[in-house]
Amino acid sequence: MRAVTEEPRYPAFAASLTETGILSDPWLEGRPRFRAQPLVISGAQLAVLYDTAEQVAAVYNQLALVCADHPLLAARYFGLTPFQRAMWAASAPLWHGIARSDVFLTADGPRVCELNCDTPSGEAEAVLLGAAAHAQRPQLADPNSHLGARFCDLIEVLGRRVAPPDPHPLSIGIVYPTELTEDLSMIELYRRWFAARGWRVTLGSPFNLRPSGARGVALLGTPCHVVVRHYKTDWWGERVPVWAGDFEYGDPEPLAEQLAFLLSATLRGGVAVVNPFGALIPQNKRAMAFFWEEIDRFPAWAQAVIRQNVPFTARLELCDLAELRAHKDEWVLKSDYGCEGSEVLVGRAVAQDEWTEALGAALPERWIAQRHFDALPGGDGQVPNFGVYLVAGRAAGLFTRIEAGPTDRYALTVPVLVESARS
Numbered sequence: 001m002r003a004v005t006e007e008p009r010y011p012a013f014a015a016s017l018t019e020t021g022i023l024s025d026p027w028l029e030g031r032p033r034f035r036a037q038p039l040v041i042s043g044a045q046l047a048v049l050y051d052t053a054e055q056v057a058a059v060y061n062q063l064a065l066v067c068a069d070h071p072l073l074a075a076r077y078f079g080l081t082p083f084q085r086a087m088w089a090a091s092a093p094l095w096h097g098i099a100r101s102d103v104f105l106t107a108d109g110p111r112v113c114e115l116n117c118d119t120p121s122g123e124a125e126a127v128l129l130g131a132a133a134h135a136q137r138p139q140l141a142d143p144n145s146h147l148g149a150r151f152c153d154l155i156e157v158l159g160r161r162v163a164p165p166d167p168h169p170l171s172i173g174i175v176y177p178t179e180l181t182e183d184l185s186m187i188e189l190y191r192r193w194f195a196a197r198g199w200r201v202t203l204g205s206p207f208n209l210r211p212s213g214a215r216g217v218a219l220l221g222t223p224c225h226v227v228v229r230h231y232k233t234d235w236w237g238e239r240v241p242v243w244a245g246d247f248e249y250g251d252p253e254p255l256a257e258q259l260a261f262l263l264s265a266t267l268r269g270g271v272a273v274v275n276p277f278g279a280l281i282p283q284n285k286r287a288m289a290f291f292w293e294e295i296d297r298f299p300a301w302a303q304a305v306i307r308q309n310v311p312f313t314a315r316l317e318l319c320d321l322a323e324l325r326a327h328k329d330e331w332v333l334k335s336d337y338g339c340e341g342s343e344v345l346v347g348r349a350v351a352q353d354e355w356t357e358a359l360g361a362a363l364p365e366r367w368i369a370q371r372h373f374d375a376l377p378g379g380d381g382q383v384p385n386f387g388v389y390l391v392a393g394r395a396a397g398l399f400t401r402i403e404a405g406p407t408d409r410y411a412l413t414v415p416v417l418v419e420s421a422r423s
Contacts (some may be wrong), residue, residue: 010036016132022192023185028410032421035414038133038140039384039400043420045105046143049059050395052110053101059284059302060115061096061393063290066297067281068093078284078336079365083237083254090120091278097158098151098275100387100399102407111373112309114334116282117255118200118275119230122387122399123147124185125413130397133415140417147389147397148193154392158272159225172198173219176230179204183230190228205256206231215268217261226272227262233280234337242335242343242366273421288313289368304337312371317364324369327401328355332370333362346406349371378402385411 013036014026026033067074067329071092075085099117103110127144134142159170172194176187187203194201202222212218217227236259239252265271291298291306292313298306316333326329328347335343345358375383385407387399401411 013132019129020128022188023128025185030274032414033408034129035402036132038137038415038417039378039402040140040417040419043418046398046418047330048110049103049386049388049398050106052103052112052309053390053395054393055305056101056112056391057096057099057115057117057393059291059298059305059310059369060117061093061285062298062302064093064095064278064282065293074281077290078281078286079421080280081238081240081254083256083259084233084280085219086263086422087233087237087259087277087280090267091273091276094276094279095278095282096275096393097154097391099390101390103388104383104384105386106373106375108373110136110309111311111372111375113289113311113332114285115282116387118279119183119232120389121183121186121230122413123397124189126387126397126399126415127189129413129415130417133417137417140419143416143418144389144397148189148392150391150394150396151190152193152197154195154227155228155274158274159199162272163225164269170197170226171202171222171224172199173202173204173222173224173227174230174403175206175219175227176208177235178203187230195267206236206255208263209258209261211261213270215265215270217265223288224271226274228274229277232337233277233283236277237280240366242338242363243361244363244405245361285313285334285338285368285370286315287337288370293318311373313368315364316362316367316369319369321359324359325356328352330372332372334368334370335360335362336366336368344406349406377404382412383407384414386416 009030017023017026080088095116099115100116100120100122102113104113127147130144132140134140142280155172156170163170170406172185173191176183191201191203202219202224204219207307208220210218212223216223218224237254241248262273266273278371288310295306331347333345338344345355347355377383382402382404385401388395389397389399400416401407401413403411
């Protein structure tokens with residue numbers, strides 16, 4: 001891969017992004033969040049990224065099928081709380097609508113370190129940066145140019161299964177944590193995509209949900225055919241700490257009433273939820289340990305994908321803590337529902353005392369240990385984290401961040417252009 005060398009002045013570039021009315025935060029603590037200069041990859045590289053993401057997603061689908069067939073195994077293995085069991089029982093084996101698979105290139109082939117299939121984000125950044133880069137280099141392909149259409153097609157298929165056969169437009173509710181601002185750009189992008197198709201769009205929080213008729217659900221009084229859920233499954237249920245000690249969440253209680261409204265409407269066929277609540281099991285990082293510990297439950301093709309593309313992963317309660325302490329540079333610790341930079345510790349990126357303290361404080365049943373792998377840097381020495389978007393199991397775009405070390409909140413988001421895109 002190579003990078004285009006011309007870089008516009010960042011303030012002017014940032015201003016052009018904010019003028020869209022979608023991205024309002026091109027800076028983070030005084031640092032640029034984005035890079036205008038695109039990363040240019042070949043069509044062959046894109047095919048590798050897309051094929052890897054699709055194959056690993058197919059393995060996750062096999063996981064969902066196994067867990068649906070063995071609900072007690074799933075509940076024990078993933079430590080499901082009562083409300084999580086209810087979410088899984090109401091949705092299984094459905095889990096997928098849109099996801100983002102984080103793929104790294106290594107000397108031994110591509111590796112997928114996680115699949116965000118609960119509330120994947122970054123769409124606004126990926127789409128707007130890609131469009132800006134493509135406008136400057138129209139001879140190259142923007143892999144995100146069809147992401148909106150693909151996602152809307154999925155929403156329409158699901159919505160038409162629920163909506164009555166009449167000419168009225170679909171009614172889409174977007175449920176998200178209205179008190180948080182970090183994903184408002186994505187919510188606005190979704191709203192514009194849906195409105196462009198002539199659909200009625202309502203925005204609100206879970207607390208704005210109410211029953212509608214005999215089998216439906218309404219958001220702020222508006223009946224919905226589809227609820228796009230950008231509110232994490234572990235926030236709907238009981239919030240359980242991952243560290244030993246006195247730490248407690250400020251809001252540990254489940255959203256019992258709101259969850260009942262939505263699950264009841266789903267079971268009665270009155271609404272489609274995207275992503276389905278069944279995402280809570282594939283989103284759980286212990287899924288990657290399940291791949292390795294229960295590999296014989298998977299078909300031969302899935303076993304090959306696990307061995308080739310998923311780093312070895314084990315539940316922390318089965319690990320030798322002395323081994324982990326002594327060889328921290330070979331391991332990464334991740335909590336079951338943590339995200340990059342939060343409840344993720346890369347051994348070689350932290351001091352020994354911090355690593356040892358984390359091992360002592362982590363509640364083993366909530367953590368995994370994953371074998372570290374060395375990702376290949378690009379020409380500028382930065383390591384690209386290729387977040388491959390998947391819609392209905394098929395690759396549909398890229399959200400790419402670069403950083404010299406592990407991906408965290410300070411990683412630069414960069415556009416990707418393709419020299420010869422896969423059709």
